[in-house]
Amino acid sequence: MVSSTYDLGMSSSGHLLTRFLGKEVELVYHGMDGKAGERVKGTLEVAEPGNIVVKAEGKYIVNPNATIEAPTNAGIVTIPQLSAEVESKSGGPTDLAVTYMTGGLSWNADYTATLTPESENMNLECWATVTNKTGTDFPDAQISFVAGSPNRAVRVSRGESLAYEYRSAAKAKSDQSGFSFGQSSDYGLKAQAMGELYAYPYKSTATIQQDQMNRVRMMGSETVQVMRVYSVALPGISRDYVEFNSNPDHRISATMGINFANLEKSGLGKPMPAGAIRVYEPDKEGAVRYIGAATLGDTPKDARVSLTLTDVFDVYARARQVSAKKIDRRRTSREVEVKLSNEKSRPVELRLVQNFGNVWKVVSESSKSQKLNAWSNQWKVTIPAGGEAKLRYTVVLGG
Incomplete structure (x- = not known):
């Protein structure tokens, strides 16, 4: 050129x-x-x-x-138009391949998950939503959905970027039927490494019309192994203060989330682009109900995913400080009791997380704990169906 x-x-x-x-x-x-x-x-x-x-x-x-x-032969262009002067070794008609970058094309991924009642499986689907605001149609386009966050030297609008590779022969047949992704029975898109990004090329060609939003299924599996996780974040305590509610009957509702792994044996095992995930579950009559949503980040193969979906009102905790004793000028001992209630018809393992601040040591506990990091600890306590359980521990704070 x-x-x-x-x-x-x-x-x-x-x-x-x-x-x-x-x-x-x-x-x-x-x-x-x-x-x-x-x-x-x-x-x-x-x-x-x-x-x-x-x-x-x-x-x-x-x-x-x-x-x-006004005359139409005045050489005035009414729609956006690119003109190029090219140098060729030979004359005559030829097909021209043009590659360029454009704004106004965007895509985002979103996920739909349906939990299987009374089992550890879920049906997970990933969909790409394509938005064309360029002001023009792209007939018979070859599409690659690119996941990642490349740096740009120009200011761009917020949101996911879409890399489209659009090559059209001069004699390409125009398809005016709208956005079409063909009739292939295998809709899963295979991720391909592209430098530090991942591309998901679509197998067939498609026509993308302007001012349209369209969806295509990128990947999915009906056999994703999933674990429900119930958690309570207990109010923080330290050497100098306690955030527990003064009312000992104050309820701290649990949250429910899910954990799963991006494994090939679960029907996944490929890089998953970031996007919102909406989770559903059938009720006793079989009607599918929405139970919560979360945001999934860019997830590599074999990585574990932890998502918090919703508050749970029938699993809760009530925490109180039983005693406090000043050991010396720099240390304080506190004894805490947490009553756990489960109104569900099945047992629940509840994860309790306690933030202690900088310097602390648990000296006694009714259930074995696990240190999460420099300032917090966790316990996992099983609560029987329709029953209660207790956690009691003593911690020395400061040092």
């Missing part, structure tokens, strides 16, 4: 008229019956909003009550 010119086209009829300033136009007057009558040729002198002046027959006609007709 030697040079290129991009014409932005016309944004309005007023914009179009300004391109005919100083050029010949024709005024067409219409009668009461709507039929064209007198025609007057002249030169367009002024073309502003609400202010049109045409010079004709030795006089100026200001804001004529007529239709202005």
